[in-house]
Amino acid sequence: MADIAEIEGLIRTALPGSEVSVEDMAGGDHLYAHVRAPQFTGLPLIEQHRLVNGAVDHLLGPGRPIHALKIKTEATQ
């Protein structure tokens, strides 16, 4: 079971100025993160997702609190 508020906080810390919303899609370990951040501007999607994944890397994977993290990114000014 993942701590949604903690995960939102980790992403916000990694991406200062971002707007982050994380929701539980199934079972408490399949999460959806919607992240709007200025750091995404000009980056390919893969790099945008790497920035989000990197913030919660230690919580992600088999046997860890987050089994799957679906990500939607938007670049802001």
Place this chain on the structure above:
Amino acid sequence: MIITEDEIRQEVLNSIAQNRVMLFMKGTPEMPRCGFSMQTVACLKDTGAEFAAMDILPDPRIRQLLSEHSGWPSIPQLFVDGQLVGGSDIVLEMFENGELAELLGVEQPELEPEEPATDAQAQSAPMGLENRLQG
């Protein structure tokens, strides 16, 4: 026959180098073993582009060595021209906005693989599928 880690690594790297569009997935394009892999295959098939695929399930070292190479933790992983494009979320997003067809050099298909839904609904379908396959 014993296959060494080096041989697997070489096979993974060769497949990326030798196939312009290379998908690493759970199962095969004909029989995906995970909803996320199934969704990605559906996007690729809808573009009509040719692609090669490797099933990562037969040996756990395939996934481990692939992720070491790509720095990407999850499966599926789509490579085009040797570069990691992304996993299922990115492929679906690029399919829907036409970037996938553009990258693959094909016409954007008119039909989408599934009705655009809310994010929660879009996700529940592949997961339900995964659960059924495992059940």
